[in-house]
């Protein structure tokens with residue numbers, strides 16, 4: 001019976017890394033969660049336990065912390081690229097590194113109208129994300145946003161769907177549309193990109209499109225947001241979305257003799273519709289390993 005080792009990777013997942021940089025008395029906070037995954041010729045450790053090619057995941061974690069000390073973290077894309085490059089360039093048997101970073105933003109608290117030097121608040125769960133894949137001779141960058149929660153209280157309809165014996169959903173020409181946007185966009189030809197500006201403007205395009213696109217389905221809104229980003233951002237080749245439909249159901253107030261003209265809703269947290277899709281530029285180059293990370 002032939003048995004062989006299939007695809008594999010290993011690394012340190014979800015390293016919590018917070019930095020405080022001080023300029024005078026003013027503190028600057030960064031809050032990152034960093035994951036690494038290394039690939040290469042790792043058959044020895046799997047087959048015989050020979051660890052001579054295994055850069056310990058503990059060392060990978062320490063490298064993240066040391067790099068954060070030695071140089072300002074900067075943009076998460078640059079930080080991830082530096083780490084990935086380090087693992088591939090210094091480890092003979094490591095041919096590919098994937099480094100993912102999620103950043104939680106903290107806002108400075110204002111006290112009596114003035115920004116406080118060292119106190120911060122975080123309003124929501126929104127995170128800026130990046131995943132870089134580094135090979136010996138090139139790299140790929142996929143950045144994005146997680147948990148960007150949006151809601152519009154009109155400008156959304158849903159009707160015209162099949163009516164079979166199990167359909168109870170009532171057609172509507174006016175509903176609440178809400179979702180938490182997870183978006184990932186793949187950069188192309190990315191030397192010289194201002195990562196922060198690109199992220200800020202893509203995020204704004206997503207918000208504006210969500211707000212202004214009259215929606216006949218969340219699927220239509222998904223495509224509109226993707227199309228708007230690709231039209232506005234030449235550096236983006238492709239964008240992928242995962243959009244939970246955060247249903248807001250009208251409460252039946254008739255038992256109380258009350259009418260409900262789109263005023264009182266039950267916000268269900270589950271189950272939720274999950275609308276996912278990709279919008280791609282026709283002439284985009286092949287993604288290569290930009291998206292693929294799972295070996296399971």
Ligand SMILES: O=c1[nH]c(=O)c2[nH]c(=O)[nH]c2[nH]1
Nearest residue numbers: 158169216217218219245273
């Ligand atoms: O925008 C929507 N898309 C659907 O596919 C769907 N299905 C559903 O029950 N409600 C909705 N809303």
